[in-house]
Amino acid sequence: MNVTEAVNSRRSVRSYQDKPVDRAILRRVLETAQRSPSGGNTQPWNAVMLTGEPLQKLLDKVAEVIPQGLAAYSPEYNIYPPELDGVYQERRFGIGEAMYAALDIPREDKASRLKWFARNFQAFGAPVLMLVHTPRYMGPPQWSDIGMWLQTVMLLLREEGLDSCAQEAWAVYTKQIRECVDIPDDHIFFCGLAIGWGERSDAVNSFPVPRAPLDEAVRWEGF
Amino acid sequence: MSNSTTVTEAVMSRRSIRAFSDKPVPLSVIQQVMETARWTPSGCNFQPWEGAILTGEPLRQLQEKMKVTPPQDPKEYSWSDPEVIPECKARLQQVGADMYTAMSIDRGDKAARGDFMAQNIVSFGAPAVLMVYFPRVMGAPQWSDVGMWLQTIMLLLREQGLDSCPQEFLSLYAKLIKEFVGVSDESHIFFCGIAIGYRDEEDPVNAFDRKREPLESKVQFLGFE
Numbered sequence: 379m380n381v382t383e384a385v386n387s388r389r390s391v392r393s394y395q396d397k398p399v400d401r402a403i404l405r406r407v408l409e410t411a412q413r414s415p416s417g418g419n420t421q422p423w424n425a426v427m428l429t430g431e432p433l434q435k436l437l438d439k440v441a442e443v444i445p446q447g448l449a450a451y452s453p454e455y456n457i458y459p460p461e462l463d464g465v466y467q468e469r470r471f472g473i474g475e476a477m478y479a480a481l482d483i484p485r486e487d488k489a490s491r492l493k494w495f496a497r498n499f500q501a502f503g504a505p506v507l508m509l510v511h512t513p514r515y516m517g518p519p520q521w522s523d524i525g526m527w528l529q530t531v532m533l534l535l536r537e538e539g540l541d542s543c544a545q546e547a548w549a550v551y552t553k554q555i556r557e558c559v560d561i562p563d564d565h566i567f568f569c570g571l572a573i574g575w576g577e578r579s580d581a582v583n584s585f586p587v588p589r590a591p592l593d594e595a596v597r598w599e600g601f
Numbered sequence: 602m603s604n605s606t607t608v609t610e611a612v613m614s615r616r617s618i619r620a621f622s623d624k625p626v627p628l629s630v631i632q633q634v635m636e637t638a639r640w641t642p643s644g645c646n647f648q649p650w651e652g653a654i655l656t657g658e659p660l661r662q663l664q665e666k667m668k669v670t671p672p673q674d675p676k677e678y679s680w681s682d683p684e685v686i687p688e689c690k691a692r693l694q695q696v697g698a699d700m701y702t703a704m705s706i707d708r709g710d711k712a713a714r715g716d717f718m719a720q721n722i723v724s725f726g727a728p729a730v731l732m733v734y735f736p737r738v739m740g741a742p743q744w745s746d747v748g749m750w751l752q753t754i755m756l757l758l759r760e761q762g763l764d765s766c767p768q769e770f771l772s773l774y775a776k777l778i779k780e781f782v783g784v785s786d787e788s789h790i791f792f793c794g795i796a797i798g799y800r801d802e803e804d805p806v807n808a809f810d811r812k813r814e815p816l817e818s819k820v821q822f823l824g825f826e
């Protein structure tokens with residue numbers, strides 16, 4: 379698979395086949411991803427890969443507290459800037475509406491939407507969940523390094539025929555994650571990445587995902 | 602590299618290139634890369650990245666201005682906070698030592714090292730540079746999104762036979778660069794440049810061995826057979 383095909387065929391996949399992923403494949407992907415660049419060669423990324431029993435234990439623990447709603451949330455950072463508005467709110471709502479339209483869940487049906495949102499915390503049925511953390515002393519440029527590494531992982535997964543879904547949503551249950559896996563206290567938990575073989579024909583995995591036209595992001599000088 | 606470049610080949614063959622050939626980069630090739638890179642993911646689909654791509658006369662003009670302008674104070678942001686941490690400092694010093702050894706520059710030769718650092722201003726002779734900036738309101742997770750976009754661009758460039766070098770160094774001239782490309786300093790933070798061009802195959806600075814931590818020190822596997 380070439381790079382363009384990997385970029386174009388990657389999407390956040392939100393339903394998976396019930397089929398395990400070999401550790402050997404994941405090791406191969408992660409070994410190659412070690413070659414991601416980082417400022418000063420800092421390599422700030424760290425991860426825990428969960429499958430089987432340990433994954434189920436985490437899903438069960440989080441399922442227990444979901445009924446408590448916001449009271450159970452314990453994020454260690456703002457997932458999105460509270461003061462964002464304008465075009466960014468439009469983009470955020472745009473993708474949500476596109477997804478719920480594909481699922482035939484209208485805006486008024488809050489219960490069904492909440493139920494769908496809760497599927498985040500089953501990793502959408504993916505057999506593997508990667509939990510990403512980094513030392514607290516890392517600044518924003520190092521978070522960018524982690525992003526480079528994450529995208530490297532997601533594109534290499536495509537090359538293996540695997541799908542993924544980056545899930546910042548997991549940050550709201552950082553406390554439960556810390557109870558289940560060993561993330562050092564001086565590290566911050568960033569996000570999850572669901573990994574598995576996607577049910578690509580499902581409506582939730584095939585709706586058109588909007589992107590801004592290139593001219594909104596990039597200008598050209600001297601060409 | 603070609604359109605049959607696999608992701609693995611692109612990841613393994615990408616390296617920070619610090620000597621470029623003077624072969625120009627066709628607009629259509631970069632346009633294609635940037636179009637495809639729109640499909641990079643971002644939390645809430647924010648797509649927080651913005652940039653200006655400069656080549657030819659405008660790039661030369663900007664570089665001339667940087668040459669006669671002192672690095673800005675205060676800095677746009679600190680890219681080196683972790684350098685006070687011993688393990689990070691060791692990794693930085695290692696890559697620096699390997700690079701200068703490849704170039705036959707002695708550790709003590711501060712003048713030669715300084716001259717080489719100054720090559721950052723002209724992006725190591727790259728014919729095109731992507732200047733990356735985004736709204737100041739964005740937080741750390743959005744910096745991660747921007748990183749995903751940058752790596753997508755760098756891997757797509759490999760597919761086109763092109764090379765790159767991300768340059769946080771250019772943030773020393775953030776205000777100047779923003780003014781030059783017409784971006785508000787008040788609303789936007791400048792992050793980095795990405796030098797874009799074809800690598801000089803002969804130059805040893807593009808050929809030294811780069812170290813990475815062993816996977817075991819980065820990733821734990823739980824529950825796998």
